[in-house]
Amino acid sequence: MTQPWQYVVSMPQPENHLFNIQLTICDWDADFLDLHLPVWSPGSYLVREYAKNLQDFKAIDQNGKSLNWLKITKNYWRVESLKQTCQISYKIFANELTVRTNHLDDTHGYFNGAATFMFVPNYENHPFTVEIVVPKNNWEIATALPHFENHASIFFADRYDQLADSPFEIGIHTQVKFEVLGKSHEIIVWGDGNPDLGQIEQDTKAIIATEAELFGGLPYDRYLFILHLANGYGGLEHRNCCSLIYPRFNFRGDHYLKFMNLVAHEFFHTWNVKRIRPKALETYNYDQENYTSSLWFAEGATSYYDQIIPLRAKIYGKDHFLKSLGETITRLQNTPGRQVQSLYESSFDTWIKLYRPDANSPNSQISYYLKGELVCMLLDLAIRNSSQNRRSLDDVMRSLWQYYGKPEIGYTEGELYAVIETVAGTNLQDFFLKYIHSTDELDFNYYFEPFGLELYAGYAQKSVYTGISVRSNNGVVTVKSVDANSPAQLVGIDANDEILAINGFRVTAEAFGDRLLDFKPHTEITITLFKQDQLKTVTLRLEQPRCDRFMISEVKNPTPTQQKNLQNWLD
Numbered sequence: 401m402t403q404p405w406q407y408v409v410s411m412p413q414p415e416n417h418l419f420n421i422q423l424t425i426c427d428w429d430a431d432f433l434d435l436h437l438p439v440w441s442p443g444s445y446l447v448r449e450y451a452k453n454l455q456d457f458k459a460i461d462q463n464g465k466s467l468n469w470l471k472i473t474k475n476y477w478r479v480e481s482l483k484q485t486c487q488i489s490y491k492i493f494a495n496e497l498t499v500r501t502n503h504l505d506d507t508h509g510y511f512n513g514a515a516t517f518m519f520v521p522n523y524e525n526h527p528f529t530v531e532i533v534v535p536k537n538n539w540e541i542a543t544a545l546p547h548f549e550n551h552a553s554i555f556f557a558d559r560y561d562q563l564a565d566s567p568f569e570i571g572i573h574t575q576v577k578f579e580v581l582g583k584s585h586e587i588i589v590w591g592d593g594n595p596d597l598g599q600i601e602q603d604t605k606a607i608i609a610t611e612a613e614l615f616g617g618l619p620y621d622r623y624l625f626i627l628h629l630a631n632g633y634g635g636l637e638h639r640n641c642c643s644l645i646y647p648r649f650n651f652r653g654d655h656y657l658k659f660m661n662l663v664a665h666e667f668f669h670t671w672n673v674k675r676i677r678p679k680a681l682e683t684y685n686y687d688q689e690n691y692t693s694s695l696w697f698a699e700g701a702t703s704y705y706d707q708i709i710p711l712r713a714k715i716y717g718k719d720h721f722l723k724s725l726g727e728t729i730t731r732l733q734n735t736p737g738r739q740v741q742s743l744y745e746s747s748f749d750t751w752i753k754l755y756r757p758d759a760n761s762p763n764s765q766i767s768y769y770l771k772g773e774l775v776c777m778l779l780d781l782a783i784r785n786s787s788q789n790r791r792s793l794d795d796v797m798r799s800l801w802q803y804y805g806k807p808e809i810g811y812t813e814g815e816l817y818a819v820i821e822t823v824a825g826t827n828l829q830d831f832f833l834k835y836i837h838s839t840d841e842l843d844f845n846y847y848f849e850p851f852g853l854e855l856y857a858g859y860a861q862k863s864v865y866t867g868i869s870v871r872s873n874n875g876v877v878t879v880k881s882v883d884a885n886s887p888a889q890l891v892g893i894d895a896n897d898e899i900l901a902i903n904g905f906r907v908t909a910e911a912f913g914d915r916l917l918d919f920k921p922h923t924e925i926t927i928t929l930f931k932q933d934q935l936k937t938v939t940l941r942l943e944q945p946r947c948d949r950f951m952i953s954e955v956k957n958p959t960p961t962q963q964k965n966l967q968n969w970l971d
C-alpha cells in the first residue's frame with residue numbers, strides 16, 4: 401500500500417481558537433512541494449478564503465532543519481524540498497460557528513476538511529491519515545472517516561476529496577446510535593437545548609428508510625449526523641455524514657417539524673449532489689468557483705423532497721404539507737426579484753449573489769432553493785398527470801441515480817432535461833424555457849387542477865402598500881429593504897434609513913405595520929426619517945393592499961380522477 405501522508409491535528413489551548421496542523425510527507429521525490437488550501441467547501445458555493453485563517457506556516461526536513469518556502473498565490477505555498485521528508489506545520493484560527501467553517505473553544509473543536517487541510521496538486525488520489533490529539537481526556541472524536549488500522553485516534557482517508565468531505569467534531573457529546581437496513585447510524589450532539597433525542601431517533605430512522613426505499617438501498621456502510629445546538633440554523637451535506645446547526649430551544653411544534661425537514665434535506669443530498677452531481681462538480685476545483693447552472697435541481701429537488709419525505713414517513717400529514725407549501729409560495733410571490741433573475745442565472749451566479757445578500761437582493765434575485773423547490777413540484781405534478789400516476793419525479797431521481805449517481809458521472813444540463821423528458825414521456829422544452837431560463841410566473845393552478853387543489857391569494861394584514869420592509873435596530877424602525885418601483889422608492893426611502901414618525905407622531909418598530917392599518921389607499925402620509933444622519937420628511941402616496949399571503953385548499957367537489965390523483969401524490 402502507498403504510504404499515507406500524515407496529518408496530526410492538536411488543540412493544546414482550545415481557548416485561543418487555534419488548531420495546530422502538522423503534515424508529514426515522507427520521501428518526497430521532487431525539488432518542490434506545492435501545497436494549496438481550498439478557497440471553498442463543496443455544498444456551500446461561496447469563495448470563503450479559508451487561507452485568511454492560516455498563520456505560522458513552517459516547513460522542516462527530517463532533521464528539523466528549516467526548508468525554504470514562498471507563497472505563490474493567496475492559497476498556494478511552495479516548499480523547496482530537495483527530495484527528502486518534509487514536515488509542514490501551520491495553525492488555523494477557528495472561531496466561526498457555522499456548518500461550513502471551523503470552531504474551537506473550551507467546550508469542543510469542530511472543523512471541516514476543506515477549511516483545514518492542504519492538498520498537493522496532481523496528488524489528489526494519495527491517501528492520508530489524520531491523528532487527533534485531544535486537549536482533555538474526556539473529549540471524544542466523531543467523524544465519518546474510518547479508523548486507521550486499530551488506532552483509536554487515527555483515521556484514514558483514501559484520497560483528498562474524502563478528507564475535505566469529512567468534518568470532525570471533538571468534545572463532550574450526547575450520542576444516539578441505531579441501525580437502518582443493517583447500516584450503522586449515529587447522531588452526535590454538541591450543546592444543550594430541548595431536543596427529545598428518542599423522538600429524533602425514531603423520526604430520523606423513518607426518514608432514512610423512506611429515502612432508501614426511493615433509491616433502492618443505502619450507498620454507504622456508516623452514516624454520521626453532527627448536530628450543533630446553538631444560536632443558528634443551517635446544514636451541510638457530505639457523502640457519509642452531514643452537519644446540522646439548529647436553535648437549541650426550537651424542538652417543539654412546527655419548529656421541530658422544520659428540524660426534521662432539515663434532516664430529510666441533508667440526508668437526501670447523500671444521493672442528490674454528493675453522488676448525482678452536475679458536470680461542473682464531477683471533479684471539484686478547490687482553488688476557484690465551480691460554475692454550474694443546475695443548482696436549481698441539486699438544491700431545488702432536495703428542498704422539494706425535504707417536504708415530501710417526512711410526509712411519506714408519516715412525521716406530519718397532508719394538511720401540514722399543504723400549509724407549508726402555501727408558505728413557500730408566499731415567499732416566492734413576495735420576492736420581486738423572481739421577475740428579474742431566472743433559475744438558470746440564480747444557479748450560475750450563486751458565487752456572487754445568493755450567499756452575499758444585500759438590501760437590493762429581494763429586488764434582483766430569486767433563491768434557487770425556493771423557486772427550484774416549486775419548479776420541481778410542478779415537474780412532479782406534470783409527470784404524474786401525463787402518465788396517469790404511473791410515473792413521478794421519483795422515477796427521475798432513480799434514473800439519475802442509475803445513469804449518473806452510481807457511476808459518479810456528472811450530468812450536463814441537456815442530459816438532465818433529457819432524463820426528465822424521458823420519464824415524463826413528453827416534450828418539456830417550453831416548461832424549461834419559461835420556468836428555468838426565463839422569469840415567467842409559475843402557473844400553479846394549471847398544475848394543481850388535476851389534483852383537485854386550488855391556490856388562492858389573500859392578505860396577512862389588509863394594509864395599504866408602501867413597499868417598505870422594516871426591522872428593529874434597538875427599537876428604532878430601520879428600513880430593511882424597499883421594493884423596486886414602490887411608493888417608498890419613488891420618494892427616495894432607502895435601506896438603513898431610520899423612520900422616526902408617521903404624520904408627525906413617533907412610531908416604533910413593533911407598531912409600524914399596525915399604524916399603516918389606519919390609512920386608506922390613494923391617500924398621503926408624511927414619514928420623518930434620518931437618512932445618513934440627516935433629518936428628512938417625505939410624503940408618500942399609499943397604494944392598494946397587495947395580496948401577500950397564499951394558501952392551498954382542496955376543491956369542494958373533486959372528481960374521482962382528482963381524488964385519485966391527490967391520494968396518489970400525498971397519501
Ligand SMILES: [Zn+2]
Pocket residue numbers: 665669699702
Ligand atoms: Zn441543500
